[in-house]
Amino acid sequence: MFGDYSIGDLSSIFVMQGFAGLILFSVYVLMALGLAIIFGQMGVINMAHGEFMILGAYVTYLCSSFFQSHLPSLFPIYFFVAMGLAFLASGAMGMLVEWGLIRHLYKRPLDTLLATWGLSLILQQAYRSIFGPREVGVELPSWMMGSVQVTDTIEVQINGLFVMGVTIVITLGVAALIFYSRFGQQIRAVMSNRTMAGAVGIDTERVDRLTFGLGCGIAGIAGSAFTMIGSTGPTSGQLYIVDTFLIVVFGGAASLLGTIASAFSISQTQSTLEFFLSGSMAKVLTLLAVVAILMLRPQGLFTLKVRR
Amino acid sequence: MTNPVQTLSKSLTVNDNPFMKPVEWLSLLLLAGVILVVLPLALDAFRLNLVGKYLTYAFVALGLVICWGYAGILSLGQGVFFGLGGYCMAMYLKLEASSVENTKIQSTPGIPDFMDWNQITALPWFWTPFKSLPLTLLLVIAVPVAFAFIISVAMFKRRVGGTYFAIITQAIAAILTILIVGQQGFTGGINGITDLRTLNGWDIRTDHAKFILYFVNGGLLIGCILLAQYVKKSKLGRILVAMRDKEDRVRFSGYSVAGFKVFAFCLAAAFAAIGGAMFTLQVGFMSPSFVGIVPSIEMVIYAAVGGRLSLFGAVWGTLLVNFAKTSFSESFPDLWLFGLGALFIAVVLAFPNGLAGIWREHIEPRLTRRAKSLRPPEPIAVPRGVPHGAPAE
Numbered sequence: 242m243f244g245d246y247s248i249g250d251l252s253s254i255f256v257m258q259g260f261a262g263l264i265l266f267s268v269y270v271l272m273a274l275g276l277a278i279i280f281g282q283m284g285v286i287n288m289a290h291g292e293f294m295i296l297g298a299y300v301t302y303l304c305s306s307f308f309q310s311h312l313p314s315l316f317p318i319y320f321f322v323a324m325g326l327a328f329l330a331s332g333a334m335g336m337l338v339e340w341g342l343i344r345h346l347y348k349r350p351l352d353t354l355l356a357t358w359g360l361s362l363i364l365q366q367a368y369r370s371i372f373g374p375r376e377v378g379v380e381l382p383s384w385m386m387g388s389v390q391v392t393d394t395i396e397v398q399i400n401g402l403f404v405m406g407v408t409i410v411i412t413l414g415v416a417a418l419i420f421y422s423r424f425g426q427q428i429r430a431v432m433s434n435r436t437m438a439g440a441v442g443i444d445t446e447r448v449d450r451l452t453f454g455l456g457c458g459i460a461g462i463a464g465s466a467f468t469m470i471g472s473t474g475p476t477s478g479q480l481y482i483v484d485t486f487l488i489v490v491f492g493g494a495a496s497l498l499g500t501i502a503s504a505f506s507i508s509q510t511q512s513t514l515e516f517f518l519s520g521s522m523a524k525v526l527t528l529l530a531v532v533a534i535l536m537l538r539p540q541g542l543f544t545l546k547v548r549r
Numbered sequence: 550m551t552n553p554v555q556t557l558s559k560s561l562t563v564n565d566n567p568f569m570k571p572v573e574w575l576s577l578l579l580l581a582g583v584i585l586v587v588l589p590l591a592l593d594a595f596r597l598n599l600v601g602k603y604l605t606y607a608f609v610a611l612g613l614v615i616c617w618g619y620a621g622i623l624s625l626g627q628g629v630f631f632g633l634g635g636y637c638m639a640m641y642l643k644l645e646a647s648s649v650e651n652t653k654i655q656s657t658p659g660i661p662d663f664m665d666w667n668q669i670t671a672l673p674w675f676w677t678p679f680k681s682l683p684l685t686l687l688l689v690i691a692v693p694v695a696f697a698f699i700i701s702v703a704m705f706k707r708r709v710g711g712t713y714f715a716i717i718t719q720a721i722a723a724i725l726t727i728l729i730v731g732q733q734g735f736t737g738g739i740n741g742i743t744d745l746r747t748l749n750g751w752d753i754r755t756d757h758a759k760f761i762l763y764f765v766n767g768g769l770l771i772g773c774i775l776l777a778q779y780v781k782k783s784k785l786g787r788i789l790v791a792m793r794d795k796e797d798r799v800r801f802s803g804y805s806v807a808g809f810k811v812f813a814f815c816l817a818a819a820f821a822a823i824g825g826a827m828f829t830l831q832v833g834f835m836s837p838s839f840v841g842i843v844p845s846i847e848m849v850i851y852a853a854v855g856g857r858l859s860l861f862g863a864v865w866g867t868l869l870v871n872f873a874k875t876s877f878s879e880s881f882p883d884l885w886l887f888g889l890g891a892l893f894i895a896v897v898l899a900f901p902n903g904l905a906g907i908w909r910e911h912i913e914p915r916l917t918r919r920a921k922s923l924r925p926p927e928p929i930a931v932p933r934g935v936p937h938g939a940p941a942e
Contacts, residue, residue, distance in 0.1 A: 539708075
């Protein structure tokens with residue numbers, strides 16, 4: 242399969258596919274971060290995570306049309322406003338869902354899975370009723386269009402670079418929040434020993450609600466970033482949910498570093514294979530490899546020692 | 550929460566454990582009467598075929614009752630086994646429909662039409678066993694069970710369970726769907742395997758054939774219920790329940806937990822495969838849309854609505870949800886997904902034991918009270934024993 246390409250071509254291909262993989266990686270990381278926090282702390286499988294992401298995407302879409310018609314002068318920077326709003330909208334909805342649904346089901350993780358699946362169906366239909374079944378895309382500001390020519394054969398898109406930048410900022414922000422803030426300390430305390438955390442005076446219910454909100458809010462940002470590189474439909478979230486779950490499980494639940502490492506390996510494998518095989522076979526091989534590795538090493542790449 | 554091991558030992562020493570209690574015989578009779586007598590008399594050929602299609606999903610729900618309700622293993626990939634069983638059947642039927650004289654306009658006669666469209670000139674090796682009917686009937690069960698065996702041994706021997714197992718099975722459902730859709734030349738792609746005509750020379754497209762197949766399907770379903778009931782009542786069924794509630798205690802008592810889990814999962818896979826094969830026969834095609842994530846998780850809701858601990862409930866739940874789906878999506882297509890979503894949430898939050906739970910907790914006690922107040926109290930009451938499939942919570 243390498244026969245027709247020269248060495249120079251091949252290296253360019255790897256760089257370009259590597260870059261495409263990095264964009265995929267960014268979206269995966271943003272989605273998986275929220276999921277990993279929620280799953281790691283509460284053991285809750287949130288099947289509606291994709292729909293929280295799509296909520297963020299629709300908020301961005303609304304923002305883009307609002308700025309276009311009412312505030313055209315601020316249009317170049319609308320994206321930052323949209324990301325903030327997406328975070329707030331998804332986060333608020335996440336806290337509402339935690340209050341109304343999830344907190345009744347902490348002792349029954351398998352049931353949470355079914356309930357959140359039901360929620361995802363409702364949200365999908367709601368999006369379909371409100372925004373229509375067709376996919377919508379946002380208008381990119383002019384500075385985000387085009388690409389940077391690195392060498393003769395290699396060029397990278399600016400919106401891709403932007404998404405990657407957002408991912409880095411958000412990931413660092415989340416890491417700082419979890420490892421260096423008081424709230425993060427509480428999250429980690431609840432994660433490692435819920436009963437003791439409660440005994441020393443941490444309001445574990447409040448921490449749960451905020452964590453769930455945080456995870457969903459990050460999903461909202463992921464959706465917002467997602468609009469930069471693709472269009473959004475009511476069922477777009479479902480396309481990513483299986484991959485995201487695999488990433489979280491593959492990385493070792495509750496380990497941020499593991500999540501990032503597994504998102505990186507999965508997205509790179511997939512996008513490199515995609516060039517040589519058909520897209521579907523690339524996906525099949527990648528997912529199969531992940532499942533096979535998980536069967537040999539069920540605890541995932543990185544493990545966190547937790548007292549249960 | 551009662552101690553599961555205590556309930557276990559108590560119910561094993563006291564011999565109040567007949568194969569089926571009178572109430573259960575009555576429910577079986579009711580179900581068999583509705584499926585085999587009432588519905589065939591009341592419905593026209595089209596509607597009856599539709600019910601037959603629903604009942605093929607009931608096989609899956611039945612398997613989930615054993616696997617999820619009793620053994621506590623939630624599989625979100627039952628569509629895989631339903632699909633594999635269905636595809637095995639469809640491959641046989643397709644080969645029979647693609648005889649050399651039927652396909653002489655193709656560039657390679659004698660192979661299925663979609664292969665010819667995809668420039669495949671020889672029958673792939675994994676299609677050849679499906680030329681023979683006995684082998685096909687064997688493979689319909691053997692392929693899904695073997696697949697389930699591999700998955701479950703790999704997972705359960707390493708003590709992976711709970712949500713992890715659910716996610717992995719879901720991923721497998723996704724992988725298989727993508728694979729089937731992607732390998733159009735070998736599998737028929739997104740359209741699936743269509744245009745199936747005869748089973749060993751017998752035309753399955755006529756109303757008469759569909760009528761007979763409906764009864765075959767109903768009979769198989771009753772057979773599977775009895776088999777599941779046997780498993781449930783045996784010592785093995787007790788161990789499954791004990792394992793679900795306190796896995797470590799069962800392990801420390803010297804049982805091989807993984808072995809029992811593998812058995813439950815394979816049994817569920819076998820039921821699903823029978824359902825899939827009957828689906829292909831009755832509906833006349835098989836496509837990846839019955840394999841993936843969405844149908845797999847919908848099958849879980851059938852079992853949940855009926856009651857995850859009740860074999861009969863699973864069948865009623867399947868029928869009810871599907872009737873609701875058909876009638877809703879005929880008249881209000883937009884509302885159906887809202888309804889289905891709300892159903893998922895309501896079943897989990899309010900009725901974790903589904904219809905069977907409502908019956909057992911609210912209707913049955915009232916009926917017995919009513920019956921007692923009408924009759925003068927009898928000196929010897931029927932021993933109630935452990936309630937039907939009592940959960941340990």
